[in-house]
Structures are given as C-alpha cells and as structure tokens.
Amino acid sequence: MTGQIDAGHGEVARPGDPPGPEPLLELVGARAAYGPIEVLHGVDLKVGAGSVLALLGPNGGGKSTTMKVCAGLLPLTGGELRLAGRTVNGLSAQDVARLGVCSVPEGRGIFANLSVRENLWVGTGTGARLADMEEAAYTRFPILGKRRNQLAGSMSGGEQQMLALSRALGTDPVILLLDELSMGLAPMIVTQMYETVAQLVAEGLSILVAEQFARAVLPIADTAALMLHGRVVSVGRPDEIEEQLSSSYLGG
Structure with missing residues (x-):
C-alpha cells in the first residue's frame, strides 16, 4: 500500500489492554447531526493497522452516519476525527481520500x-x-x-x-470504509466478498466495516463494536460481542 497515512501504527485497542501505538483512524467523543437533530452522541472508535473493526447494530443505530464522518462526508459537531494521530476535523471528503481513506458507501455508489x-x-x-x-x-x-x-x-x-x-x-487506500457490504447480495456472494476483504487485510489494509448482519463479518473481524441509538455501547473481541447480540441484531 502506498497511501498517505503511515501504516506502521498499532492494533485496535481492547478492554484491559495496556496503552499501545496510536491507531490509524480514531473517533474521540464524536458528535454529528442532521440539522438540529443530533445522531451521534460521543462515539469513540479505534482502527489499527492491518485489522478489521466490525461496527454492528440495527438500522438507525448510527453506523452509516459514523462512516460518513470517517469519510469526511459529514462534519463533526463535537469531538475529533484523527488519522494516524493527527486531528483532521473539517477536511473535505476529497482531502480525506488523499490521506488514504476510501469508502464504499451503502448501496454501492x-x-x-x-x-x-x-x-x-x-x-x-x-x-x-x-x-x-x-x-x-x-x-x-x-x-x-x-x-x-x-x-x-x-x-x-x-x-x-x-x-x-x-x-x-x-x-x-490505507484504510477502507465498507458500509453494509452484504446489502442485497446472495449469501454465497456475501461469503465471497468477505473472503476478499480478509485477503485485503492480509495484504496490509485496515478496514472499518459497518454491517447489520453480524454473522457475515464476525469471522474475519479482529474487534467488534456494538452501536445503538448513536452510541457505541460495547467494544471487544468478536466472540465477546456476539454473546451480547440478540437475534434481531445478528440478522438472518
């Protein structure tokens, strides 16, 4: 990878881990709104080098809004967006892309x-x-x-x-943002797409993937975060988060 972000930074932090190298992409107390309606209420997320962070939760939980903030498509109203430790609040989507962050939006685009x-x-x-x-x-x-x-x-x-x-x-890119990769796809194709994602990570790419259907992404995730009502309510290993998910969050 030859993107602009230094890919030598560390892994996604997990509860109880000692402090490590700073992540490639980080949201710190991130708040965002559509007009007067606040949608993100202080979101904290970290994506490290060569890792997959799965952002899980039902529709309306704030996943797509979080992805738009990370891609520079929606400005923060509070908190920080950091790339390789550098605060980049206010950068345009084009500037964020030039720094090595690329997005595949919901609905493919x-x-x-x-x-x-x-x-x-x-x-x-x-x-x-x-x-x-x-x-x-x-x-x-x-x-x-x-x-x-x-x-x-x-x-x-x-x-x-x-x-x-x-x-x-x-x-x-150095960091790839995938929003609902499985949407509208047959199960066999979903499996193929996530096999490709796993190959990309093996090649050194860092990935933040928002996914309603947790079973599609958990097998390849290093860390998972559960998002409800505009807040990240839990972060941990995929097996830990899976235990907290009800069948309605896991999807079919």
Whole structure:
C-alpha cells in the first residue's frame, strides 16, 4: 500500500489492554447531526493497522452516519476525527481520500449508466492510472474484465459490489470504509466478498466495516463494536460481542 497515512501504527485497542501505538483512524467523543437533530452522541472508535473493526447494530443505530464522518462526508459537531494521530476535523471528503481513506458507501455508489471501465476511470480523480486500476480490478475479479464495456447498471448486485470495491481499491487506500457490504447480495456472494476483504487485510489494509448482519463479518473481524441509538455501547473481541447480540441484531 502506498497511501498517505503511515501504516506502521498499532492494533485496535481492547478492554484491559495496556496503552499501545496510536491507531490509524480514531473517533474521540464524536458528535454529528442532521440539522438540529443530533445522531451521534460521543462515539469513540479505534482502527489499527492491518485489522478489521466490525461496527454492528440495527438500522438507525448510527453506523452509516459514523462512516460518513470517517469519510469526511459529514462534519463533526463535537469531538475529533484523527488519522494516524493527527486531528483532521473539517477536511473535505476529497482531502480525506488523499490521506488514504476510501469508502464504499451503502448501496454501492456505482454509476449505473456508465460502463465498468468508465466507472473505474471515475476513480482516477485521486491520481491513480486507469491502466493500473483496470489491471488490479480484472485480476482480483476476472468477471469484471469480461464486463468491461457493459453498463454497470445491467450487472448483478454482486458484480456491482465487486466494481465498487475495485474502484475504491484503485486509489490505493490505507484504510477502507465498507458500509453494509452484504446489502442485497446472495449469501454465497456475501461469503465471497468477505473472503476478499480478509485477503485485503492480509495484504496490509485496515478496514472499518459497518454491517447489520453480524454473522457475515464476525469471522474475519479482529474487534467488534456494538452501536445503538448513536452510541457505541460495547467494544471487544468478536466472540465477546456476539454473546451480547440478540437475534434481531445478528440478522438472518
């Protein structure tokens, strides 16, 4: 990875751990609002190098808002967003991306009326070369190579998610934000996507993934956080958090 954030920082802190190196991405007392309505009420999160933090909880709990704050899409009204120990409150989404943070939003965010190749070209705005993005995308997901001239909106949901992920990876991020990766996908495709995520972590990427269906992400997570009503109510090992989840939080 050649992103801007120094990837030599430490792992996600867990309850009872001694102080360690500062995380790559951190929210400290983060508050955010839509107009006069506060949605995040003092969120604390830490993502360390080469790790997966799973942000779990039901719809409406604040997961997507947290992801928007981390991506620079929604300003904080209180607290801090830190990247590699540096407070970056107020930076634009483009500036945050240039620092090595890239996001795959809920609903994938591809351009349905553009071809696969044109969608990848959109990702070159951060300085990446289209040829490099295509090579990486088609190597990781060969089906995209076969679909390169096909309109993205005519592909299956799984193929669209592969395209969205490839476009994000083409910017060579240090931290990847994944919001509801499993949404609308068949179970077999969800398993395939999270196998890809596990490979990315093995290659050195750090990942924050918000997921309603905990069973999809817990097997690859290093740390999990349970979010309810705009607050992180528990952080720990995946098995510890899984024990606290009711069937309604785990999903089907």
